[in-house]
Amino acid sequence: MAVMVHSRGAGWNPELYQATIDKAIPDRTNPPAGLLAHVATPAGEGEWQVVDVWESEEAFRAFLEKIVIPAAMELGAPPFDSTVFEVYNYLIP
Incomplete structure (x- = not known):
């Protein structure tokens, strides 16, 4: 089941987000x-948010734990909170 993930963190800015995403997904x-x-x-x-749609919560958690958290920690980024919601419907043209 698809999920929407809303992540939000204080102490983040565009530069820190960009450095983290560049490490986590170097090839867009x-x-x-x-x-x-x-x-x-x-x-x-002083806050930043990310909204993702994933095919499953498992796919999100695997990426978060194996890729995003290590990349953010390497950069000294502050923690962030993520809330997972079941998706009722989505349209990505």
Whole structure:
């Protein structure tokens, strides 16, 4: 079942997000297995948010634990929280 993941963290900015995503997905033409959509935006002063749609929560968790968290830790990034929601419907043209 597809899931939407909303991740949000204080102490993040565009530069830190970009450095993290560059480490996590160095080749944007080869996204991680199971990723359907990815959107990142500022979320207020000193905060950042990411909304993803994944084919499954398992695919998201595997990418998070094996790739994203190690990349963020290597950069000294602050922690972030992720909330997973079951997707009722999505359209990606």
